[in-house]
Amino acid sequence: SKFVVTKPVPDNTSTTAARFLLYDVFMIYGVPLEIITDNGCHFTSALYESLIKLVGCCHIKTTPYNPQAWGG
Numbered sequence: 001s002k003f004v005v006t007k008p009v010p011d012n013t014s015t016t017a018a019r020f021l022l023y024d025v026f027m028i029y030g031v032p033l034e035i036i037t038d039n040g041c042h043f044t045s046a047l048y049e050s051l052i053k054l055v056g057c058c059h060i061k062t063t064p065y066n067p068q069a070w071g072g
Contacts, residue, residue, distance in 0.1 A: 005029070014045030021051060034058040 005025050009016050021035075035052065037043040039061050052059045 012040070012042050014042045014047045017042040017045075018048050018051050021048070026055060031055045031057050034060055036060045036062060038062050039064060 007020060007024055009020060025032075035057055037059070042048065043059075044061065049059065
């Protein structure tokens with residue numbers, strides 16, 4: 001099923017995004033079949049993409065300014 005996981009973070013770096021994904025999503029809920037994000041640089045970095053590839057998850061990137069793609 002679809003759901004959103006949020007948490008306040010100190011910055012929007014790829015390291016913070018990858019840590020959030022690992023510790024606050026994968027370790028709590030397990031690895032989903034797919035993750036939907038926008039094209040922010042922290043979601044398209046080599047670190048973030050490597051983590052997603054390592055766990056075998058599909059990363060879907062939405063187009064900018066398209067709220068319908070964000071689940072809205």
